[in-house]
Amino acid sequence: MTAAPAPASASDALPDIRHDYLPILLPVALSALALPFVGNPTTWVTLTVAALAMGMMIFVIASGLTLVFGLMDVLNFGHGAFIAVGAYIALSVLALLSGWVQADSLLWNLMALGLAVTVAMVGTGLLGLAFERVIVRPVYGQHLKQILITMGGLIVAEQLIHVIWGGDQKAMALPAALRGAVVIGEVAIERFRILTVAVGIVVFAAMILVLNRTRIGLLIRAGVENPEMVEALGYRIRRLFVGVFAVGSALAGLGGVLWALYRETLTAAIGGDVMVLVFIVIIIGGLGSVGGCFIGAILVAMMANYTAFLLPKVALASNILLMVAILMWRPQGLYPVAKR
């Protein structure tokens, strides 16, 4: 008791961060397991690349949702609305730029797509701000009301899409240069999937870098751990939260554009279809965890693609089995967020 504390050496001061690598091995194991069942290596590569592309899209959509949950403890059932709105805005922009879209040049195509995505993300980001202000803010801390009211927001948003863009199904064509496939050896890989994988990796890397290497990221992580303390240190955590909500909505918009281009058709219900997958992904990943969300998205997409090939009838239900299996192993998801 009276002894003076020993001077702490540098290694004592900070215990090593324990990295949990086990979940990262899961997608690798799953794809290796699928190989003998699929049989044909070429088909297997095609399926795996398709799964990666799908996984990246789901990740882009789900990352914002899981971050908002981790930070603000708000589960936004209206997230699907941003997916649809993003896709519809991009549809309008692409229609305006039809000259660029139809040009037989990758550069012009990508510029058209880039512009459409930018407008869609700004639009859904602003919509996210409005949604947070009008729908979500009055019900912080009340889970039951949150679920109900964001559900109501989803209904209203979906109906407004019908009012603005009309109710019929729209065709969402890919720009000319992004159609078709690149053949490497015997394997044909669709160009759009390569683009999607690239976008997904960029978003993931940017998120990890911002969260782990910047001051804002530090505040966000601190805010997830203990919002009152961050507030007491003089930071306006509320403003940070709103910013994260807007970014999450913008990411949903981006994901919506990709998803609509991937499916090549667009209806106002597009959000609802993906949201089931998104929920499964964030449950598997551990609510609020970005890394878990990334692995969860890839796992879900792999499961969907392999089973769609092997046992088409149970493809979507297979995700439930995956979810149950993972929750048996880790009841809080792959990377449980400490506080919750």
Place this chain on the structure above:
Amino acid sequence: MLNTLLSGDYPRSRILTGILAAIVLGLAFAPFLFSGAAAINTAAKVCIFIVLVASYDLLLGYTGIVSFAHTMFFGIGGYGVGLGLYAFGASWGVLALGILLALVVGVVLAFLIGLLSLRVRAIFYAMITLAVASAFLILATQFSEYTGGEDGRSFSVPQVLRPGYRLLDQPVFGTVINGRVLAYYLVFAMAVTLFLLALRVVNSPFGRVLQAIRENDMRAEALGYRVVYYRTVANCLAAGMAVLAGAMSAIWLRYTGPDTTLSFAIMLDILLMVVIGGMGTLYGAVIGATLFIVAQNYLQKLMATASTATEGIPLLPKLLHPDRWLLLLGLLFVLSVYFFPTGIVGRLRGKSG
């Protein structure tokens, strides 16, 4: 007598009593009061949804559980009756057996989902049930050789319930008592019985524990109630009641398909009905279901008139287009979560003190 029937849970508001009495009388004499197939169809649909919404209120309003899998149980009931009658012919035995099997399957499934996920928080449970319900919908449409897939199954009901059957030679008060009227009264009787049973449940000591869990589950647990046990039983009860509502729907429509029983749109309808009518008051289910279904049938006609009347004004005709009636209800829903969290029933009770 009335006290026993209503389990001592009176409407506790004059206006509410008046509205409820009007609804009950309207439903009880629907085949005689209204003419035409559309009106009796609406009345039957109201009966079915009162049961379905009341069973959901048992979960949402009384226990504070948000489940998105309620249509799954509704569907199990519908398919249990539908597939049974389709495969083995129209007899009362098959009908009873179909309902019984569906009840067993539904309750066991509710038990499993409950055990798996009722330990987790509301948000988690909502997501898991949404995923499970969508998987069930996909399975039902994929295994089309058994379920009829997207098209569903049409089937015959026992002879007494068919439109061609005549109970009496002479019309009563101008209405021919045929199989359709008998089928309506079967549905109506089931609805009344099930609703009174639900009232019995929520006003029993068991129901009080559910409400305690809704208010504060930690405190309920601390008082010695096994929260998981009570939640699971509530889940099973609500599921069983939803299965019976599905059976009623199948008997009335003589058809079972994904769009009429399993689709997410129906789940949304149930949610809207519970919240607008009033959570945690079974009478809210009656008001919500009636209001919603009448609005669904008649608001659209009103909106069509408004839409053509405002032609020429930008945007307004589009907003008032009859297909956009959900927009109005969605707004009403959001507003009622904010301003009238207890719904119409809570509002009326509050005014009368």
